Amino acid sequence: MKTLFHLGLMVLLVFAVPCQSQETNPIPEPTQLAPEAANTEPVQTNAPSLVPTNTPIVIAATNLPTAWRGIQLFIQSDAAVNALAAALPRLASNGVNAIIVETGYHFDFKSHPELRRGEVITLACAKNLAAVARTNGVRLIPELDCLGHQSAKKFTYAFLALHPEFIEPSPSNPDPKTDYLKNWCPNDPRINPIIFDLIDEIAAAFDADAFHVGFDEIFNLSSDNCPLCRGQEPVKLFAKTVNAFYAHIALTNKLEMFMWGDRLLNARKLGYSRWDASMIGTSGAIDLISTNIVICDWHYAKRASYPSVPLFLQKGFRVWPSGFQPLEATKAFSDYAMKQRAQNPRVVGYLCTTWSLGKPATVADWPPVAEILKDWKN
Numbered sequence: 001m002k003t004l005f006h007l008g009l010m011v012l013l014v015f016a017v018p019c020q021s022q023e024t025n026p027i028p029e030p031t032q033l034a035p036e037a038a039n040t041e042p043v044q045t046n047a048p049s050l051v052p053t054n055t056p057i058v059i060a061a062t063n064l065p066t067a068w069r070g071i072q073l074f075i076q077s078d079a080a081v082n083a084l085a086a087a088l089p090r091l092a093s094n095g096v097n098a099i100i101v102e103t104g105y106h107f108d109f110k111s112h113p114e115l116r117r118g119e120v121i122t123l124a125c126a127k128n129l130a131a132v133a134r135t136n137g138v139r140l141i142p143e144l145d146c147l148g149h150q151s152a153k154k155f156t157y158a159f160l161a162l163h164p165e166f167i168e169p170s171p172s173n174p175d176p177k178t179d180y181l182k183n184w185c186p187n188d189p190r191i192n193p194i195i196f197d198l199i200d201e202i203a204a205a206f207d208a209d210a211f212h213v214g215f216d217e218i219f220n221l222s223s224d225n226c227p228l229c230r231g232q233e234p235v236k237l238f239a240k241t242v243n244a245f246y247a248h249i250a251l252t253n254k255l256e257m258f259m260w261g262d263r264l265l266n267a268r269k270l271g272y273s274r275w276d277a278s279m280i281g282t283s284g285a286i287d288l289i290s291t292n293i294v295i296c297d298w299h300y301a302k303r304a305s306y307p308s309v310p311l312f313l314q315k316g317f318r319v320w321p322s323g324f325q326p327l328e329a330t331k332a333f334s335d336y337a338m339k340q341r342a343q344n345p346r347v348v349g350y351l352c353t354t355w356s357l358g359k360p361a362t363v364a365d366w367p368p369v370a371e372i373l374k375d376w377k378n
């Protein structure tokens, strides 16, 4: 009881210095997830190695470590940060022990204040949330979408809105189903130094020991209209980008790097859609990047099996299976992943992505969170 009292007192003390909520939280347009039937990604063979050495994480098969019971949320204003801080004790008591905090560019950047747009997260509020998370035993993993997802159907996010010169130009024959999702040019040397500054600021603000770089749903690498990229192999461009981020985040800054896994999967071979797997020739990068990266392997369809999980395990990665809704599909993926974890503890747990549906005050009651994560309590 004494310990519980002190924990409670610490929570109260943390809340005793509230941040100033500024505005309400605008939610970006949700990710488009329409499944596709036709898979045309070429099979990558004999891809050159861009990473000389990998050191796979080895976890003993006995004494399973605590499962990572995660949720992913858009947290893009001080109001949202404070709402999450208020909700954290209940989330933790329900078993949540990791939260991916997707800030986007809604941060009070000091290194690049020109990128601040609309509502932002201030340093003081981020620090307060970090303190509440520590008190409640919850790991915060900030996320900034990198390379891809720089636009939605109706608007462009801050980075490419300010720097349209960094947009990878549409190819001469763009796919109208995906062309609205812009990514930056992977070969422009001016980009990474700016993004690394942003990542460093966000990670420090949340006292994070990890960072999620996104890298999902990229559809336009090596456009024939890009003088820096035309004629180059997408697999090499993608691996080069991942490796550059890994070098900065993991090797230099000693943070654990997380990314979505879809561009590392061959949609045709595995039977996934163009969204949760690649049809643009990047899947061979699975052999060209560090296996120390934690792969968030997201799939939202109900299937009998999810072959990406054993594939990532066989390649040496830790895998964080990530579902969404409906509950039936989430349950199917969770059950499959749990059986995989019984065979290989590099399946680290389960992640409930919530996108625009997840609000801090109510996410504990959202069916996939309420019904699935409890199955992952050790």
Ligand SMILES: [Zn+2]
Residues within 6 Å of the ligand: 168, 185, 186, 187, 188, 222, 223, 226, 227, 228, 229, 230
């Ligand atoms: Zn380019």
